[in-house]
Structure formats: structure tokens, C-alpha cells
Amino acid sequence: MPESLTRAIRWDTVVGALLIVLLLFSFGFVDGFGNALNLSFFLGNTLPIALIALPMTLLVVSGEIDLSVASTAGLSGAVMGKLWNDGMAIETIIPICLLLGVVCGLVNGLLVTRLGLPSLAVTIGTLAAYRGIAQIVLGSNAVTDFPTQYLDFAAGRFGDSFLPQAFLPFLVLLAIAVVVLHATPFGRSLFAIGASEEAARFAGIRVKRAKLLLFTVTGVMASLTGVFWALHYASARYDNATGLELSVVAAVLLGGIDFDGGKGTLGGAVAGVFLLGALQNVMSLLNVSAQSQIVVTGVLLVISVLGPRVARQIAIARAAGSPG
Template sequence: MADSSLARAIRGASLKRWDSAVGVLLVVVLLLSFGFVDGFGNGLNLSFLIGNTLPIALVALPMTLLVVSGEIDLSVASTAGLSGAVMGALWNQGMTIEVIIPICLLLGVVCGLINGLLVTRLGLPSLAVTIGTMAAYRGIAQIVLGSDAVTDFPTQYLDFAAGRIGDTFVPYALLPFLVLLAIAVVVLHATPFGRSLFAIGASEEAARFAGLRVKRQKLILFAVTGLTASLTGIFWALHYASARYDNATGLELSVIAAVLLGGIDFDGGKGTLGGAIAGVFLLGALQNVMSLQDVSAQSQIVVTGILLVLSVLGPRVARQVSLARAARAAG
């Protein structure tokens, strides 16, 4: 039992150090980019950087809570694409945007509940379930909108999604994101619900014996993840002024890479939202720098994949080193 407690303590300390390292690396990358990358410090480029990173950051909020609880959702990008496709199709049919947005958000909740029910009621692994729904939701999006692109949304919504506050580089859309970030931080780190997610991720069986409503809490998380993915799909369509069935393709890879890069333990039970958001903006900054340096999109995907592997491997290597040192010291 003592050895198990020591291992858990070392595991937590390693992840905290990883969180701090990612934060420091983000600062270093930003400083080097400002100093040596032409055009990086331009107000327009900084606005693009934040705007392009916001979809990743939005989905990263519930994804962090989900991974902490020991689950994952790979269908978020397809849910976002389906939301955008439905948005475009309903707009073509003459509905107002004020009616369309709530419908799309409700659709996202339904998508999340489907994932959650399959995982919690049938006991299926979330990885397998969401790989299946990832393909299904994307296929439905293509059926709904086909190969059309809808671009004539109301100007005020397009301006909010892509515009900046006055003469600053700060996008309007950053403000509601900060509100959602604050809510997510409070929920995860300052409420009984958030503490229960860490307990569930550390040991689902122990959490169930402790009286936690494991299935209900996971179902809530999947529903919130679907809701946020749908919101991201709406933002994506308005930010880029185009609703297509293939919107947000590949977003799930960036989200998971950023969350794991930020120190969230893939096995569940450990991590902070601060580390996850640092990982999100580190990934966003690197992608922006690569774009400024004319690195191809395919090469950027390769870099993202490498970061995903390193983000899983790094904390584990650090933990094994810490365990080995502790064992030698105890010996």
C-alpha cells in the first residue's frame, strides 16, 4: 500500500512538473517567435493565431474533463461538422439564425448523449464508440448538405466570429471563451463534481464503492462535450464564413494532442485545465509559426502527430525516472 501511495504521489508530481514545463515552453516559443519570425508580432497575425486556436481551445475544455474521468471522444470534429452542415441547410431553407443556433446546439447534445449512453449503459469503450460515431456523424453531415458551401450568413454574426475589438488584436470571440474557461476551471478544480472526476479517473471501481454516480457523471460529460463541439461547429462556420460538411476535419487530433501535451494523463485521474490550455496555445503558436514559414499543411499534421506521441510518452518517461530514483533511495 505504501508503494502504491508513493507511486501515485510521484505520478502527480511528475504531471505537475510537466504542466509547468509546458507553460515555460509556451513562453519561450512566444518570445522566440516575436524575436525571430517575421510577421509573428503583427496585430493581424496575432488575431489570426487566436481565432484559429479558439476552436481547439473550446473543445479542449470538456475534453479535459472527459479525459480526467478516464474517457475520450473522437467524434468532436464530426459533431462540429454536422452542426455546421445543419446550420447551412436550415439557413438555405429560410430559417433565421436565431432559431438555427439553438437547434444546432440541441443536436450537439443529442450526439453527445448517444456516445454517452453507448459507453455508460452498454459498457462499450469510448475509444471504439466515438471512432464509430465519428464516421457516422460525418456521413450524416454529407447527406444533409452534400458538397455545397453556404456563405451568406448575417453580417453581424460573421463580424463577431472573425472581428477584432477596436484597433486591438483581440478577437471578439475570445471574450465568451474566457467566460467558459473560467466556468470550466471552477467546475473541475473547485467543486465536488470536479473532484469526483479525478476520483473516477483514478479508480472507477473505488469511486463507485464510495457512492459516486459514475455513469450519470460520465453521461453529463459526453453531453456537454457534444454541446461544446456543436458550438465550435457554429463558430467555425461563421469564423471562416463557410458551412460545409467537412468543416473541422482533423480537429479531434489537434484537440487531443493539445490536451495531452498540457499534461492531462491519458489514463485519467490527473491533470489541470491550466496545463491543457497552455498545450492548446503552444500547439496553436507552433502551427502559426509553421504557416508563416510556408510549411505545408501535410507537414504540420506530421508535427502534430509527433507532438501527440511525445505528449503521451514524456510524462510516462518522467514518471518512470522518478520511480527508479525513489526505488534507489529506498534501497
């Protein structure tokens, strides 16, 4: 089968094409989509998904998953609000929140790598635990009086453009993640671990250490997202980012990252993130209810699991049917 045809039916290529089609349709037929304010909302609201999707992609490539990311973000926001109310400087609070993310990620990672527990079960448990701790820390209070310069950075734009100020740091993090996954021995080892953990171990790859590092980085990024969420929406609450894990997992899998590990590209994952974000934005502009949007996200999650498998089966069938 020609290489161009193989590339054309790769799932991440399909998702990228769908993103372009959706954007063209939205600019042409959805009122208000193309104005600078809405585009800024679209990018700003997608950033929390995108930030966590970066380490989540690496984690899923290695054959693991972290469903506690939204609760870690909520706990980070709750601690941030509590410490701010207690009079601590924001410059001190943010590093403390990131350190909290390290702890949350380490707990997940140690339970998975040292006790051999499945990450799906572990992170469902810590999802509930971290959210409960967040409620204990802050209760039902909402903290909104953060410093103006931080609120402006998290929610502001560059002049009259549509580009959020916080988008540039994301691009830096994206570039780092792309290099790590696709251009370093560590990234190649993650694909090997996801394809066959036993074979990777025999090849000399330190599987447990790599996974522990990934869980820790995911915790840090989830905590950073919690800080960004509280500043972007000018509100720190214990239930911040509730349900965000569904959007992150749906976006990553939609981008062609194989749930079983070992396959996928970060470009596909990012395309999945912004496809989901654009779809949510369009549905909001069309006055689709929040409940219906959740249903659509769930359907996309199912499609994202089935789609790459169907695409691979088509590729295999074409290869088998092609002459010598």
C-alpha cells in the same frame, strides 16, 4: 525531494515553459508573428481547439475520450447551413444546433455508460456516422451568406487590437471549467473515477451519470464550435473541422492530461492548446506545408503520451534516490 523540484518537473509546468519559450522565439525571430493581424489569426484559429479542449479535458480525466467531436462540429455547421438556406432565422438555428450537440453527446454517452462499450471504439464509429449525416444534410454545397453581424463577431477584433471578440466568451467558459474541475466535489469525483472507477463507485460516486453528463457537454461544445467555425471562416460545409479531433486530443494530452485518467490540470491543457496553436501559426508563417504540419501534430501526440510518463519516472527515481 523538495516540493519546488517536484513542481518544476511536472509535465504541465514544462509545457507552460515551452509555450513561453516558443512565444519569445517567435516574437524575436519569425517575421510577421508579432503584428496584431497575425496574433488575431493565431488566437482565432486556436479557439476551435480550445473550445472543445475544455470538456475534453474533463472527459479524459474521467478515463474516457470522444473522437467524434470534429464530426459533431461538422454536422452542426452543415445543419446550420441547410436551415439558413431554407430561410430560418439565425437566432433559431443556433439553439437547434446546440440541441443537436446534446443528441450527439447523448448517443455517445449512452453507448458507453449503458452498454459498457469502450469510448474509443464508440466515438470512432460515430465520427464516421456524424460526418456521413453531415454530407447527406448539405451535400457538397458551401453556405457563405450568413448575417454580417455574426460574421463580424466570430472573425472580428476589438478595434485595432489583436484580441478577437470571440475570445472573451472563451475566457468565461474557461473560468467555469476551471472552477468545475478544480474547486467542486464533481471535479474531484472525476479524478477519482479516472484513478479507479470501481473505487469511485464504492465511494458512492454515480459514475455512469457523471460520464453521461460529460459526453453530453462535450457534444454541446463541439456543436458550438461548429457554429463558430462556420461563422469565423464564413463557410458552412459538411467537411468543416475535419481532423480537428487530432489537434484537440494532441493538445489535451500534450498539456499533461493522463490518457489513462485521474491526472492533469486544466491549466496544463490550455497551455498545450496554445502551444500547439502557436506552433501551427509559426509553421504557416515559415511556409511549412499542411501535410508537414499534420506530421508534426502526430509526433506531438506521441510525445504527449510518453512525456508525462517519463517525467513521472524521473520524479520517482529522484524520490527513491533522495535521503530519508
